[in-house]
Amino acid sequence: MKTQLKLNNFSVSSSKNFLKLSNVVNIKEGQILEGFMVEQVTLIKEMNLTAIKLGHLNSGAQYLHISRDDSNNVFCIGFRTTPKDSSGLPHILEHLTLCGSERFPCRDPFFKIKRKSLATFMNAMTAPDYTIYPFSTQNLQDFKNLQSVYLDSVFKPKLREIDFYQEGWRMEHTDPNDKKTPIIFKGIVYNEMKGVFNNNQNIFVVRLLNLILPSHTYGIISGGDPLHIPNLKYQDLIDFHSRYYHPSNARFYSYGNFPLEDHLKFINDRYLFLSNKINTSTTKVPSEIRWTTPKKEHISCRPDPLIANPNRQNSIAIASLCTDINDIQETFNIYILSQLLLDGPNSAFYKSFIDSNISTGFGPMTGYESQCKDTVFILSLQGVQKKDFEKIEQIYKETLIKVIEDDFNEEHIDTVIHGIELQIKHQTSNFGLNLLFNLSPLWNHDGDIIKSLKINEAISNFKEIIKKDPKYLTFLVKKYLLQNNHKLTLTMSPCHDFEKQFIEAEKNLLELKLKNLIPEQLDEIYEKGQILFSEQQKEEDINILPSLKIKDLKTDVDRYEISDIEVSNVPVQLSIQPTNGVCYYYGILNTSQLADDLKHLLPIFNDVIIKMGTEKYDYRTWNRMVQLKTGGLYFSNHIVENKNNAYTYEEGIFIHSYCLNQNVKEMWNLWEELFNQFKLTDLQRFETLIKISAAKLTNGIAEAGHLYAMSSAASLVSPVARLKEKVSGLEFINRMKLIAQSKDMSLLLEQLQQIGKQVLKKSHLRSAINLTKESKHDILSSMESFYGVLKGYPIEKDIIFTTSNPIKLNNAAVHHILPYAVNYASKAILTVPYCHPEHVPLQVLSKLISSIYLHSEIREKGGAYGGGAKLASDGSFMYYSYRDPNSTRTFDIFDKTWEFLSKHNITENEIVEAKLEMFQTIDAPIAPGSRGLAKFKYGLTDDDVQHHRQQIKNVSKEQLMDVAEKYLSPNIKNLKIGRAFIGSHNSDLKSRNDENWITLNHEQIEAQAINIS
Template structure:
């Protein structure tokens, strides 16, 4: 599940789809892009194009784009086209979806819409088409008040194909009852082959939302939104409450589509270097020409403002990973702010929010987090522009229940202090600097990010010109400050001290919370089942058989077009790199059009790390840039960092020799970037960290430790499959072992123990030891990505920086790989018993390094198994939200499932997938589709800032990549059978199994190692 900032929990479904559709319609205009930007600039208001009328042309030079807004003449559908010299073209269609209950109707509709349409009537074409496209992105999600279907592609033919499928899916879906029952919910025999087995709830969304609502963060965010905006659609869970989902009927789903998925309620978006006319022609011919206008009546009213503040107390399950069982309370205060359609007010409030809560220089960070009352900010934090009336929230989690009043008092007093003293000019300048950097930084997903951010306001008819013209908002903001130095103080007083529409929300753990939910679900189920007649029960069994037969049926997918392997470029696009020696340090230089920005990276390799120090390395990386340095406190350092850079980051680095699984490189990675004019200042800050780090402030370390431990614990419900895979790989390779220690369940447990400690003296000493090993240039290499006009100057700044560092540079050449002797792979079966209603399952098997001749075969096999077997068996039949197989560069082949109602049954399915692969009942077309899918990832666009980074961070050269490319083209059915038997068949290699999930009697056997809450 993908989580988007500001959108309530469980309200986003991020099912991924990569699909192609044939281009038999007239779409030749999509293939010419040379004059797209000039054409957009030449449009005039009132001009008619393929059934649309141009409303406004909006040049936005600061973002290097021209936007055109249009309206469809008949249906009044809205269209925004953003012309920009970017080959990663984007399309999206969105609908305002405003449910008035918590049955999850928009979420289930999102799933069911994508299960076949009039022109493409095969079952679940979108997952089948994952392998038939070179799309760079395919997604769909349901937010609180809209549903959106975006895709992107660099290939014009691919874009044309995808556009056809999206249009048909959104406006002409089949919406069959079978698909509703599979994707939404159904009553079915637990064993669908046994009519006498118990009848239970099944369904993909039903299980997804049971998993989504496991996280205390998600529960808190949902209650915050529904209680702050209680009068209309926001009081409901658009993702679906598992206790309400079974109330939704198939007819209600179809009715919701008819009223909400209509062009009169739609917003189209196109972006990139393809011409607008071709997009509009296809949209008109394939979709809008079939509709007459309606009045959708989906407008969301503004919330009626309260005359008195309100309070709400809710519960969640106890956190098994909490450092202090007595400190599991969360409290926040939320305020309803401006109407989202007032773009300048929203811009102002987002700046004010950043000043109030972001970073250690903010007043709330200092008042709440540095007080060490709790572990971290409350889950809902800062400005939230995802609802028609925006909001602001601030609070703490991980507090003792007796401290609730104190936290509320601190919040109130902090606002008063801000009104009295305001903000330092440097802090405001730092925020404006951040905006400038965001405009210049080039992202490969700019178009997708743009529509994701615009949709929230555009959904409520905000003026897009006012939002897009960032510089005008900046200038107006600066004018307001110049005319009224108390401008932000007045806003603080207006929205926070004199605002009665505020909600105090408290969440405390309840020991039997999960048991109560289970009982409620059982009562709901019993209520539905108890009234069933024998005929009803027979009908349920028959429908279960019908669905199973449909799921087993081999679809005729001839209606689905596909790109061919021959459409893939045989040669990769190479990047020009230069290699230099600066102060004895190896430097990789890559000249790119970076818009006046320069990107610095370094890897400091540690040839050996003491075993007892290794788990501390991630903590060291997390805190070393946040403790202060030289003569600066952490607040002062953070202020300079924001003013001069895009951030200074250190992370744990480990990679495997592409040629040898037993040779590794381990250390830390440094990453930062800045405007060219600030590059020297950025290095001065790095120099302060290396030469004079502050590792003495115990209060500051306590704050950071609690925050990191809380963050890791809260990540498990959303990332359980990733944790399961890391643990499963921990006994299969040296890199896998290190990844588990430094980023898996072992690290979560380690940080829990550290956070539980009342004395961090030993921890501080370990961090000092780490600093002695890491903060030098003994085994360092660097990389610079910059514009050609600044590269020489950047090298000069780098040389001066390196000259300030302790240590002696190595001139023997890089990389610095260490051979790991004595590592013995072993099988392990581990069950982490956690209070979740769903499971995360992984099986890992030893495989091969990147340059091995079988790596390409296993890579194609992983994609083939995911799409052609695991998806059908684990998601469609089993009801899990996700599943797949993957081959990592660390040399392990891993199966996984995500938010899965099953456990050992899924392990059996993994084994059956291997049997299926060996039997080779798949076709050459299936293999070709798997190749297309792999190449879509291999050839994904790379930002100028990231060019050359696979060589720098992983030692994978372009010659190695080209050889992999050649091998992937050559993979045959016999190759896939061979590697399935050689590496994946039971007993062929050492394998390892990890399960995260609730207690399970099936794991109470001698081969399972069970880790319960107390032993984590």
């Protein structure tokens, strides 16, 4: 639950575009527009936008419009929702509102409209104290379509009891068609929340919030506790909607270059003009009553078999309640303080706890939580020993005292300020959404959202405060951290019976509910299961939902000015873009010349190379230099398949950085220092970084289990996917666990030095740069100086491809045993690469079966949180399920795809919808700093993409059925098929004899590998 400074992710367009916003220049404060009173009109120069705040005269609904020259328009409707128990009421209501409405009575219109749209984003989200329904799109008609469905869903939902059973919870027979099978708990949200708590750090985050803010809505689990969700009654949900989803409690948000008046007229005419204002004060969150003495609590979690040291599976957090969210300047100041104390190797707590090896790294919740009514400063440590809990509390106190005595380094403060200023200039394609997500918590508590947009003012105020009182930051340390009695120390340790205890509690809850039921009520459970199953089988008319057509798509891909040049004989792709005074640099260092044993270490090299310092600078000085002049120097894996051949690929290291134009020379100096003077000799520092990396990797598995399952399954059929699994999948995570357990890492460090000597030169470097026309001459001149002093000489001008051998086995499967309450399943089939004529029909097919078959079978009937299919560029056709209570049933669903398609009459509308979903990605907006990267990284020219777009438009039903029969039919021999399953022990998988299942028990193994060569 780590949150960041409001607006610290935001990006802006080139200021010269601001004058194009003619649709708001005549809007004045006090003006009445379509039933709304204009309350504020404010120009925010640093973001090149105009913020317009309005209030609806009849209902009191609030409206914020951000007018900006950005085609990626955003709309959102939100409500303050403050539940009083952990039954998941607002979360289940969020699901249920999107299950049919007055104007759109079809089942589940949210997912159905999604495939009729070009939305660049669609979702609904439940926070502890608010619920929001946002979307974004570049198409005006699409905007109107989505707006109509979203608004009707929240204001006029059907809220059917049968949908409550499906989305929330129900008791039902394991097989709803067999009355003799056991009765169990089912429900999409029920299983979703079991999946959320697969992650121990999620347990820690939620309990910390509950305990430090116990008196109101933060004291419960708004998403729902699986052991409390079955206490929710259908009528409770109806009452909650009536109370909280009233226009008086609504907040509307729109962003972009579409006309504001059109939005207002639609909302007022359709939903608000007859609404009367009601009192919403009861929905407000009160300030937490401050404690007079600090508190301590201890909780349990499940053991994590992938953590390197079983004695260091403990976590501790020390959290202090700070200021009210509405004190905007104070929250800004505390954010800066949190960065100084917690961010990077120069921060005080990093030195105390990470460098000292007391902890393997900060927990994911570490930071300044500024999204609650009362903000919270949190230090969270993972990978600690239980015996060190008291020692950590003492070190925490001693560190704060030392900070007060020594004060903060002025240059360190400058690096934090520089980071904020750079982020204001840095551009992303989803600015409007980031703005919404950062403003929503403050707006939810009636804060001054216009003031919060004025980042430059906040920076100036901070600098003025520091100038007047140089000890101001140490004053904040005393006030909020050292002398604050509202402080919670929360510790967490693994319990080997944790999962067993949950299963037992779930069983007891079920037995309690069943015990008092008479036979007629037991019959009713079966009958309701039959009704729901029948409802899920119904064919329905989804043509009542508005839809775009293929003719609504743009005719050509967006084309950008890109040229290929050489600078000091190094190939450079040059792209002139409106980058708002920021220079973006990218490079690919080919690594095909490395020995295989070194290639497998590249992810580790990429992780540590920037964090170890250089010959001239220790790692702390080096980090400060990088942060003071750039947005960071980054290294990552680069494995990209040849668009024409599934068995060849480019392997290398992708590097990138960005900086303000005036800092470009310093950025080149930093890269030069790293290339020519890198230093990988500090063994203690290296061991620390390895432990941090290993801990971070294990934290991410439960949240992205479907991605790890797909990677594992694809690695059994595709040689390119096999390599990716080795450097980023579960296989790599397990290897990192073994490395972190090593008592001597000196040999490994020597190997990384060999990698550095071989790859950090311009011999196999190609690069790209995005910059403004005005800065082109100066930046390229300084780039030439940089390249001129690099070691080596470019010997290849084209992309260097590596050729791999096909995988021999045709059928393989792996079960990764991890102690999870729900599962992740995947099946992969090797098909054809990107440029093969069958690739596009397969892509469209993956979207088609996801919407017309897999969604219903896996989510609606199976109760999983999600499921679908996708096609990778290397030709791996992958099925997946996410937070899935089932195992073999899901694989059966995957296997029966062709059977379904052979009986289902695919309609033209279904094909159009599958194509539209493809274009959501292909035609998504690209930020100026990233334009041209498709060509640079993947070799895809604008003409390639346009050809691909045209192929999608031309795909026919016959082509879809042909590729479906060729690759998905069970009768086809010699297909390469891989399966992967992540979850607890499951004997049913072994009964699938023809699939060749093997088991990797991560609870026991020290080192296991899959032999598929």
